[in-house]
Amino acid sequence: MIVMKFGGTSVADAERIRGIAEIVRDRLDRRPLVVVSALGGVTDLLERAIVSACADDLEALEPVLANLERRHRWALAGCVEESRRHHHLSLEVDGVFEELRQKLRSVRVLRERTPRAADAILALGETLSAMIVETAFREMGIDAIGIDPREVLITDDRFGEAEPDLERTAERARKRVGDVLAEGAVPILGGFVGATPDGTTTTLGRGGSDTSAAVLGSILEAEEIQIWTDVDGLMSANPRLVPQARPIATVSFAEAAELAFYGAEVLHPDCLAPAVRRGIPVRVANSMRPENPGTVIVDGTEPAGDGAVVSVASRGGVTSLRVVNRRMRADPGFAAGVLGSLRSRDLSPDLVVASEIGVHLAIRDDPGCRSLQVELERYGRVEVRGDRAIVCVVGSGLSDGVARREAMEAVAEWEPELFALGSSGASLAAVVPAGRLSETVRGLHHRFFEGDGSR
Numbered sequence: 001m002i003v004m005k006f007g008g009t010s011v012a013d014a015e016r017i018r019g020i021a022e023i024v025r026d027r028l029d030r031r032p033l034v035v036v037s038a039l040g041g042v043t044d045l046l047e048r049a050i051v052s053a054c055a056d057d058l059e060a061l062e063p064v065l066a067n068l069e070r071r072h073r074w075a076l077a078g079c080v081e082e083s084r085r086h087h088h089l090s091l092e093v094d095g096v097f098e099e100l101r102q103k104l105r106s107v108r109v110l111r112e113r114t115p116r117a118a119d120a121i122l123a124l125g126e127t128l129s130a131m132i133v134e135t136a137f138r139e140m141g142i143d144a145i146g147i148d149p150r151e152v153l154i155t156d157d158r159f160g161e162a163e164p165d166l167e168r169t170a171e172r173a174r175k176r177v178g179d180v181l182a183e184g185a186v187p188i189l190g191g192f193v194g195a196t197p198d199g200t201t202t203t204l205g206r207g208g209s210d211t212s213a214a215v216l217g218s219i220l221e222a223e224e225i226q227i228w229t230d231v232d233g234l235m236s237a238n239p240r241l242v243p244q245a246r247p248i249a250t251v252s253f254a255e256a257a258e259l260a261f262y263g264a265e266v267l268h269p270d271c272l273a274p275a276v277r278r279g280i281p282v283r284v285a286n287s288m289r290p291e292n293p294g295t296v297i298v299d300g301t302e303p304a305g306d307g308a309v310v311s312v313a314s315r316g317g318v319t320s321l322r323v324v325n326r327r328m329r330a331d332p333g334f335a336a337g338v339l340g341s342l343r344s345r346d347l348s349p350d351l352v353v354a355s356e357i358g359v360h361l362a363i364r365d366d367p368g369c370r371s372l373q374v375e376l377e378r379y380g381r382v383e384v385r386g387d388r389a390i391v392c393v394v395g396s397g398l399s400d401g402v403a404r405r406e407a408m409e410a411v412a413e414w415e416p417e418l419f420a421l422g423s424s425g426a427s428l429a430a431v432v433p434a435g436r437l438s439e440t441v442r443g444l445h446h447r448f449f450e451g452d453g454s455r
């Protein structure tokens with residue numbers, strides 16, 4: 001079997017949903033399991049609804065709810081015409097909206113966004129999309145059967161970022177999903193959503209549908225895990241920043257992991273581990289251009305491309321912290337103390353350069369940064385710089401000395417404030433002011449991919 005995951009843009013409206021039905025129909029002989037995200041933008045709208053409900057701001061809440069209803073009714077009307085089916089699905093959708101309103105009412109009463117309540121609300125986006133996709137598939141002649149992800153994807157109770165319990169999920173998935181596949185039907189599940197063993201709804205964190213797909217694919221020993229999205233695969237840079245970015249044919253798991261971690265949101269960083277464990281290839285492909293091969297992520301350490309660098313990843317929303325040890329002498333507990341302070345706040349650094357005299361690190365922006373700074377002042381002078389970004393040059397070929405030196409020189413030209421060779425040997429990451437993110441990424445992309453064959 002294969003797993004086919006369709007992200008928000010791939011199920012954004014009726015036309016796209018019909019498009020993915022065709023993609024699935026063309027691959028029925030590979031026994032697909034389909035995982036869908038909420039319709040594009042819906043999780044953000046649900047999050048906005050929660051914020052407005054918390055503030056008991058009906059004026060803000062009502063238009064968001066109206067927008068959500070409109071989106072789903074349009075999608076439904078545009079891909080399900082047969083009247084009985086249409087009627088049945090409309091009633092189901094009514095039911096979900098009633099549930100949504102009820103849950104938002106309790107948030108309004110409590111005036112509090114608890115992660116547990118938020119998960120119950122956010123999960124409804126995937127519930128709605130899976131319902132619509134299932135019926136649309138049937139309308140197009142596919143024998144599709146919806147499965148509630150909460151009956152299959154069992155997680156811990158870290159609401160908002162729950163982690164799948166692989167053993168329990170395996171037990172459920174083999175039975176529930178296995179039975180549907182054995183009947184020759186196509187199982188359809190909402191991604192991103194799971195439940196604790198006692199059935200309380202959880203979510204896997206933003207972008208988590210990729211993780212649902214990878215977990216199920218690895219448990220069911222899929223032949224391939226396919227991530228269908230709105231670009232032609234993993235690209236040589238974020239195409240929104242670099243219009244000249246081009247798709248990469250093959251990358252290794254190590255390269256893809258660095259790319260995902262350092263900002264290629266096309267792939268959730270947590271989705272690779274389950275696939276790596278079983279050596280299952282992951283393919284990233286474009287649901288608007290299904291004839292294109294996309295990118296295949298495979299096991300292996302050999303540089304896959306024709307150059308040392310495969311991509312320039314980047315992301316904003318970073319703060320850098322420099323702590324200079326007050327004692328200015330060898331102090332073995334210093335770096336450990338600084339990192340321990342991060343850990344106690346559940347923060348993990350994106351990048352660290354440490355010695356006994358100073359620690360310079362980059363972390364994702366977090367409300368805890370301020371109190372962290374206060375605590376770190378115990379160790380020495382602390383300099384905090386917000387509004388930073390990370391740029392990371394990725395490629396297994398960087399393990400080669402000459403290629404590495406060239407790449408280091410290229411990055412150094414952009415005068416990064418912090419600069420480090422990744423321990424995997426496949427990345428070179430640098431921190432720059434957020435305002436210089438685009439030019440740095442474009443410059444490096446030009447240097448590695450747009451030159452006169454220097455790549």
Ligand code: ADP
Nearest residue numbers: 007008009229233234235237238240264265266
């Ligand atoms: P989906 O809704 O399918 O999950 P996402 O929005 O999560 O899609 O991810 C796809 C987006 O990732 C692309 O539209 C692109 O802008 C962005 N992206 C960032 N870096 C890269 C990269 N290196 N390669 C491909 N896409 C990238």
Ligand code: ASP
Nearest residue numbers: 037043192206207208209
């Ligand atoms: N719908 C969720 C989100 O927008 C999960 C996903 O799309 O992967 O984050």
Ligand code: MG
Nearest residue numbers: 007207265266
């Ligand atoms: Mg995504």
